[in-house]
Amino acid sequence: MAKLIGGLGTSHVPSIGVALDRGLRDTADWKPFFDGYIPAQKWIEAARPDIAVVVFNDHGNSFFLDRVPTLAVGVAESYKPVDEGWGPRAIPDFEGAADFSWHFVDQLVENHFDPMICREIEVDHGLQVPMELFFGKPDRWPVKVVPIFVNTIQYPIPTPQRMWDLGKALRKAVESWPTDERIVIMGTGGLSHQLQGSRAGFINQPADRAWIDEIGSNPEKYRNMTRQDYVETFGSEGAELIMWLVMRGAMDADVETVHKHYFAPASLTGAGMVVLENLKAAA
Numbered sequence: 001m002a003k004l005i006g007g008l009g010t011s012h013v014p015s016i017g018v019a020l021d022r023g024l025r026d027t028a029d030w031k032p033f034f035d036g037y038i039p040a041q042k043w044i045e046a047a048r049p050d051i052a053v054v055v056f057n058d059h060g061n062s063f064f065l066d067r068v069p070t071l072a073v074g075v076a077e078s079y080k081p082v083d084e085g086w087g088p089r090a091i092p093d094f095e096g097a098a099d100f101s102w103h104f105v106d107q108l109v110e111n112h113f114d115p116m117i118c119r120e121i122e123v124d125h126g127l128q129v130p131m132e133l134f135f136g137k138p139d140r141w142p143v144k145v146v147p148i149f150v151n152t153i154q155y156p157i158p159t160p161q162r163m164w165d166l167g168k169a170l171r172k173a174v175e176s177w178p179t180d181e182r183i184v185i186m187g188t189g190g191l192s193h194q195l196q197g198s199r200a201g202f203i204n205q206p207a208d209r210a211w212i213d214e215i216g217s218n219p220e221k222y223r224n225m226t227r228q229d230y231v232e233t234f235g236s237e238g239a240e241l242i243m244w245l246v247m248r249g250a251m252d253a254d255v256e257t258v259h260k261h262y263f264a265p266a267s268l269t270g271a272g273m274v275v276l277e278n279l280k281a282a283a
């Protein structure tokens with residue numbers, strides 16, 4: 001059967017991709033942020049995944065407010081990066097793990113989830129930027145992807161518990177997939193930020209640091225928070241962090257946080273990363 005080899009959490013701030021496009025990686029402003037990802041890049045190179053399941057939200061690029069699915073899954077053979085207004089990006093298209101995507105959507109329905117099934121869709125910075133942070137700038141991405149789109153834009157957004165349960169269904173799909181493929185799950189979004197209203201610019205660094213430190217060891221704290229708690233603690237857009245719970249719910253109860261990084265502010269957000277391994281993980 002396929003094997004879950006690790007869980008990654010990361011921010012997906014669009015200006016990270018723009019900074020890379022403009023050659024700003026090694027400037028004083030950006031270098032400490034990008035250098036913090038080097039251990040994670042080495043980890044993923046050594047882990048040799050075949051498939052990355054990427055949990056993210058579209059930001060009004062592939063879905064607009066006229067139609068917003070709470071949960072959507074890509075089943076395409078490939079996905080183009082969306083141009084979000086800075087011009088077409090010089091990054092490769094993403095090859096889809098279409099067979100595993102279909103198996104996953106079947107397992108979702110079997111487990112009483114109701115996904116929208118996307119045969120054709122473009123992916124925005126929510127998927128692009130995590131791939132660049134973990135894989136750098138390859139000519140071709142070394143993994144196939146399964147995009148999972150979660151609505152964190154249009155209220156009501158899903159509950160943290162629902163994200164956890166989605167992770168459990170994803171784990172079942174991995175463990176019932178009859179190949180020897182190696183799978184990583186990326187939960188993306190956050191950390192604290194609010195881009196609108198009277199709290200625009202809000203960042204909560206102590207809460208962000210606690211999240212990075214505890215998402216591996218004490219996920220119950222975050223699974224039991226309400227959606228309102230997320231908005232108050234992390235900001236209206238920081239509530240994207242619920243998507244890390246899909247990754248965390250898919251992992252074992254006992255995990256080791258093998259790498260972590262926090263940097264603030266990146267653009268208008270707290271930004272960071274964790275790499276989690278199941279404690280019982282065999283090589």
Ligand code: DHB
Binds near residue numbers: 013015059195237
């Ligand atoms: C910004 C956008 C995002 O989608 C995000 O997750 C963090 C920051 C931004 O525009 O600054």
Ligand code: FE
Binds near residue numbers: 012059126189190240
């Ligand atoms: Fe976002």
